[in-house]
Amino acid sequence: MSDVPPLVLPAPAKLNRLLRIVGQRSDGYHTLQTLFQFLDIGDTLTLRGRGDGKLHLTPALPGVPDEANLILRAARLLKEASGCRLGADLHLEKRLPMGGGLGGGSSDAATTLLGLDHLWGLGLPLATLADLGLALGADVPVFLHGHAAWAEGIGERLTPVTLDTPWFVVVHPGIGVSTPAVFKAPQLTRDTPPITMARALQGGAASWRNDCEATVRELYPEVASTLDWLNARAPSMLTGTGACVFARLASEREADNLLAEMPEGWSAFKARGLDRSPLHDALGRWPSA
Numbered sequence: 001m002s003d004v005p006p007l008v009l010p011a012p013a014k015l016n017r018l019l020r021i022v023g024q025r026s027d028g029y030h031t032l033q034t035l036f037q038f039l040d041i042g043d044t045l046t047l048r049g050r051g052d053g054k055l056h057l058t059p060a061l062p063g064v065p066d067e068a069n070l071i072l073r074a075a076r077l078l079k080e081a082s083g084c085r086l087g088a089d090l091h092l093e094k095r096l097p098m099g100g101g102l103g104g105g106s107s108d109a110a111t112t113l114l115g116l117d118h119l120w121g122l123g124l125p126l127a128t129l130a131d132l133g134l135a136l137g138a139d140v141p142v143f144l145h146g147h148a149a150w151a152e153g154i155g156e157r158l159t160p161v162t163l164d165t166p167w168f169v170v171v172h173p174g175i176g177v178s179t180p181a182v183f184k185a186p187q188l189t190r191d192t193p194p195i196t197m198a199r200a201l202q203g204g205a206a207s208w209r210n211d212c213e214a215t216v217r218e219l220y221p222e223v224a225s226t227l228d229w230l231n232a233r234a235p236s237m238l239t240g241t242g243a244c245v246f247a248r249l250a251s252e253r254e255a256d257n258l259l260a261e262m263p264e265g266w267s268a269f270k271a272r273g274l275d276r277s278p279l280h281d282a283l284g285r286w287p288s289a
């Protein structure tokens with residue numbers, strides 16, 4: 001298989017443009033309503049087929065043992081589910097901060113599932129891959145469906161949407177936020193009334209909020225001060241459970257101006273919102289209408 005060129009695929013970031021927590025299931029998971037949008041920035045995964053069935057990932061992620069790495073977990077899951085006897089060498093170029101609310105781990109898992117499906121010639125439907133992915137994380141299915149989406153349930157009931165695609169400046173406040181800690185916090189509100197997708201879209205970006213924000217501000221003062229600084233300059237929000245926050249800007253120039261003003265030592269980047277995932281564009285694979 002060594003003369004076959006490797007498959008080089010993007011694993012884009014996502015933003016939660018809105019996040020409402022509408023309830024909690026008996027297994028503890030929270031039911032939510034969210035709008036997912038992709039960014040034109042992310043990790044890159046290089047995949048090469050192996051005939052001996054082995055799965056090998058380089059480099060190791062700091063603090064993440066191989067058995068917990070979502071890329072290897074996704075690869076093993078697909079091998080088991082499909083009965084495929086092939087293997088792969090996987091190389092990850094990690095750009096997205098871990099635990100940042102940008103869905104990096106989930107996106108890596110989705111790119112692995114879709115990439116190996118292609119490399120191993122399995123041809124599984126996207127919906128089957130999304131079902132497999134949901135076992136790895138609530139955010140994996142949207143990365144497999146590949147379109148900006150209104151999501152309900154725990155994030156798996158998806159309706160494709162077309163959103164405004166402005167420029168964003170994403171800032172990482174330099175601390176990690178624990179998703180389980182935010183969802184366990186007693187002060188988190190879990191009773192926001194559900195709304196229809198039409199109403200959410202009609203309200204537009206100015207009306208969109210993230211229900212985790214008050215709790216994350218309380219638990220992580222660094223996130224609160226970053227949000228305050230950004231909000232004084234442009235409409236800004238938390239993505240997922242943080243730690244990243246993002247400002248919405250009308251043009252690349254405004255994004256550049258905001259980046260130039262940023263206090264030294266903050267880690268920040270500009271990115272474009274995307275309604276179509278670059279992963280699906282790279283593979284030429286879209287759900288049938």
Ligand SMILES: C[C@](O)(CO)[C@H](O)COP(=O)(O)OP(=O)(O)OC[C@H]1O[C@@H](n2ccc(N)nc2=O)[C@H](O)[C@@H]1O
Pocket residue numbers: 016028029030031032034101106136137138139140154155179180183239240241
């Ligand atoms: C908040 C979001 O970022 C919105 O996109 C996601 O729903 C979080 O997705 P994720 O990071 O893939 O999270 P998972 O790995 O599925 O869950 C981590 C932990 O967060 C809690 N969790 C997560 C998602 C959810 N809807 N309800 C929860 O209560 C659970 O305790 C779970 O054990």
Ligand SMILES: Nc1ncnc2c1ncn2[C@@H]1O[C@H](COP(=O)(O)OP(=O)(O)OP(=O)(O)O)[C@@H](O)[C@H]1O
Pocket residue numbers: 061063064068069070071097098099100101102103104105106107108109137139179239240241242243
């Ligand atoms: N390939 C991977 N990339 C990133 N994190 C991984 C990976 N594999 C396992 N993890 C673990 O998953 C945790 C969450 O990572 P991730 O970057 O997806 O968080 P996130 O951006 O907050 O995601 P979300 O928005 O879905 O909550 C990490 O802290 C890390 O321990």
